[in-house]
Each structure stands twice: as structure tokens, then as C-alpha cells.
Amino acid sequence: MRSYHSRMPLDPPIPFPEIRSGEALTVSGTLFQTFEKCPEQAAGRLRGVYGPESRASFVGGLAHRVFARHLSAGPIGAEEFTAVCREEIGSSMNPKLGALGLKPSQLQAIVDEVGSLYERFRTLGAEGFEGAEVPLESEPADGVTLRGKVDAVFGDGGAGTRLVDWKTGALGEPAAQLGFYALLWALERGEIPGKVEAVSVSSGERFEEVPSRAGITAIASRVAEMVNDLRSAWDEGTDLPRVAGPWCRWCPLLDECSEGQAAKALLDG
Numbered sequence: 001m002r003s004y005h006s007r008m009p010l011d012p013p014i015p016f017p018e019i020r021s022g023e024a025l026t027v028s029g030t031l032f033q034t035f036e037k038c039p040e041q042a043a044g045r046l047r048g049v050y051g052p053e054s055r056a057s058f059v060g061g062l063a064h065r066v067f068a069r070h071l072s073a074g075p076i077g078a079e080e081f082t083a084v085c086r087e088e089i090g091s092s093m094n095p096k097l098g099a100l101g102l103k104p105s106q107l108q109a110i111v112d113e114v115g116s117l118y119e120r121f122r123t124l125g126a127e128g129f130e131g132a133e134v135p136l137e138s139e140p141a142d143g144v145t146l147r148g149k150v151d152a153v154f155g156d157g158g159a160g161t162r163l164v165d166w167k168t169g170a171l172g173e174p175a176a177q178l179g180f181y182a183l184l185w186a187l188e189r190g191e192i193p194g195k196v197e198a199v200s201v202s203s204g205e206r207f208e209e210v211p212s213r214a215g216i217t218a219i220a221s222r223v224a225e226m227v228n229d230l231r232s233a234w235d236e237g238t239d240l241p242r243v244a245g246p247w248c249r250w251c252p253l254l255d256e257c258s259e260g261q262a263a264k265a266l267l268d269g
């Protein structure tokens with residue numbers, strides 16, 4: 001069991017606002033990030049409305065398993081790479097493979113794609129590594145569970161703990177998700193992380209932030225506001241605001257959403 005650095009003990013702890021009572025709710029970083037873009041899309045996720053499994057997300061999921069294995073067990077040799085990928089798929093990803101409808105003969109192309117991501121990943125270095133796929137959970141208010149899994153945790157010497165999220169595609173806008181992880185780390189571990197960062201393994205782009213008590217407290221307020229908005233909408237039987245943008249393109253509610261369709265038409269020119 002690895003130990004985690006504790007550089008900035010939280011005294012007093014991060015306050016979590018009073019919350020409207022209601023249905024129990026589990027909030028993930030993805031849900032929070034989605035809500036920050038379009039509240040109704042997030043409500044759709046909570047109703048179980050997800051987009052179909054995509055090849056890109058399968059490649060990303062497998063790459064994350066490979067990265068975690070590299071960090072925890074050491075480098076993976078070229079001669080064993082395909083077998084390792086097949087083992088990872090067999091251990092937890094077969095249902096996703098089935099949902100994609102891929103034939104076994106198409107698997108090698110995916111393994112090759114993950115292999116080229118892995119080659120780039122290996123150049124990033126792992127100094128100070130403390131843990132991969134680190135689960136975090138906190139219940140800061142009755143019936144509200146915050147849950148997340150940090151791709152990698154590093155101890156950066158005097159700079160404190162660094163939480164890293166690997167992206168296998170474009171970097172996107174990771175600030176909300178990273179802020180959520182910083183909050184969760186502060187609530188569960190009782191310390192403010194020294195740094196949170198997102199790294200696109202495919203492009204090399206990087207986004208990083210040094211969290212502060214004020215910033216984490218503000219994220220706690222936004223999460224609380226989200227829970228209040230969702231519970232109000234459920235109690236009153238109303239929809240949440242639909243905020244259209246480029247993300248509508250991949251929204252599973254697009255077919256029933258006039259706002260999203262208008263945005264998509266504009267974007268498509």
C-alpha cells in the first residue's frame with residue numbers, strides 16, 4: 001500500500017453548503033462536467049440515457065488500463081503487448097467490445113492504436129508515482145455521494161500531491177472535472193492537492209491548475225447548486241435548462257431537442 005503526501009492539511013475542512021433534501025444522488029466528475037455544459041443532458045444521464053458505445057471510447061478505456069498497468073507493474077514489452085491488451089479486455093471490457101459489434105479480426109487495429117498511444121505515454125515519465133486509478137468517495141451531505149477515480153497520483157516533492165487525468169483524444173475543457181477531483185481529494189484525504197492536471201497523450205496538450213481553498217470551496221458550491229437544481233426539477237416535474245453548444249453533436253438527447261438541433265445546424269453551416 002502506497003502512502004500519499006500530505007503537504008497542506010485542511011484545518012478547518014472545506015465547508016459543504018446546506019442542501020435541499022431529496023432523492024439520493026451519486027455525482028461523478030463526468031456528471032458534474034456535463035451539468036456545467038448542459039443541465040438537461042446531465043439529467044438525461046441520471047435517467048440512464050447515454051450515447052452508444054464508440055470505438056474511440058473503447059480505445060481510450062483500453063489505453064487507460066494499459067497506462068495503469070505500466071505505472072503499477074512496470075513497462076510492457078512489445079512482444080507481450082497484444083497479449084496484455086487481450087487480457088485487459090477479457091478482464092472487464094468484453095461487454096463493451098460486444099456492444100461495438102467488433103469482429104475478433106478487427107481487434108488488432110485497436111491494439112495497434114493503443115500501442116501507439118502507449119509509446120507516447122511512456123515518454124511522459126513517472127517520477128513520484130504513488131497510485132493509479134485511485135478511487136475517491138465522499139458523502140458531504142445526506143444522500144449525496146461524490147465519487148471519482150483519479151487516473152494517476154504523483155508526489156511532487158515539496159510541491160505536494162499531483163492528480164493527473166489522461167486524455168486519449170483532444171484535451172477538451174477539463175477545468176470542471178479537475179476541480180471536482182480537487183474537491184473530492186480535499187474532502188476524502190483532508191488536504192488540498194498541490195496541482196491538478198489533464199494531459200492529452202495523443203497531442204501532448206496539457207492543462208494544469210494549482211487548487212486553492214477558495215477555488216475548491218467555490219466548486220463545492222457549484223456541486224451543491226447542481227444537486228439542488230436536480231432535486232427541484234424532480235420534485236416539480238420540470239425539465240432543466242438546455243444549453244446548446246458544440247457538445248450537442250454527441251448528446252443522446254439530440255433527436256428530441258430542438259435547441260440542440262438548431263445548434264448543430266448552425267455548426268454544420
Ligand code: SF4
Pocket residue numbers: 038040041242243244245247248251252253254257259260261
Ligand atoms: S442536445 Fe444540446 S441542448 Fe439539447 S439536451 Fe443535449 S446538450 Fe442540451
